Amino acid sequence: MKGIKEFFILTQIYSVVTSAMPALLGMMFVGLYYKQFDLGLSILLFVAVVLFHLAVNVHNQYVDYNKYKSQPDVFKNSVNNTLKVNQIAPVKAVRLTIVLTLISALIGLYLVFKTGIFVLIVGIISFLIGYLYSGGFKSISYSPFGELVSGLTMGYNITLLSVYVNLENTPAFEWNFILKTALVSLVAVFAISNIMLANNISDEKEDLKVGRKTLVAYIGRQKSLLVWIISYALGYLAVILSVLLGYLPVYSLLILVVTLPLVVINSIKFIKKPSKVLTFVNSVKNAQILLVSVIIGGIISLI
Secondary structure, three states: OHHHHHHHHHHOHHHHHHHHHHHHHHHHHHHHHOOOOOHHHHHHHHHHHHHHHHHHHHHHHHHHHHHHHOOHHHHHHOOOOHHHHOOOOHHHHHHHHHHHHHHHHHHHHHHHHHHOHHHHHHHHHHHHHHHHOOOOOOOHHHOOOHHHHHHHHHHHHHHHHHHHHHHOOOOOOOOOHHHHHHHHHHHHHHHHHHHHHHHHHHOHHHHHHOOOOOHHHHHOHHHHHHHHHHHHHHHHHHHHHHHHOOOOOHHHHHHHHHHHHHHHHHHHHHHHOOOOOOOOHHHHHHHHHHHHHHHHHHHHHHO
């Protein structure tokens, strides 16, 4: 029981929405627009991207533990140092990262064999970004590019792979799917980048203590909140354009309009009091609402 609890804590299982939803979005798009869908390959890709996402989360916890530990005063009082707060041995994080990464990589190699080198190229890029996000000499998460990189990697790359594995080896295949997917995935890109931005806004003071200079450190809290709001607006605009171009069904837009008040309420709560404990979860809820709305709209269009 303790092992399961530690697994959930280390992997931050609640954040799986940021990898699962883009995969489902890609499946919905390729199924509706290109009329292609391979259940087996889709399930394998879904499992691979979720496992790798969890591996990156665990790796982030381990790297943060070591960086916090290098500063005793911050290490002692930090509430965001997951391993220390929950008294989890660092070696467990290392082992879990390795296991999750290996399983994800093996599934990925099988998908390369079944569909082509494109999966390998995008996969390698994503693996490198996943490592460099918190690892390396200058990790991405300690720079002002963390939000953008995470949004593109999970929001776009996962959606792109989800479309590709279903479209490759079919008569409907076209390389233009890369651009079409880019537009469709923007709602996921902005929603996911906003989760990271909300996290950095909430952790602004503690991040500075450990030398983490995120976007918030460069432009300040108020401008960061403005970027956060604009990002949601751009996500909605991307869905509107996707519907007008016929990439997404009109039902996706209608469901988004219906759920808009929920996003507004969640956003207001976070803007009034950015807090990791109290309101950060609202950014996760918003991502769920936006992506689930688009996907449900696609399902309704099939009825």
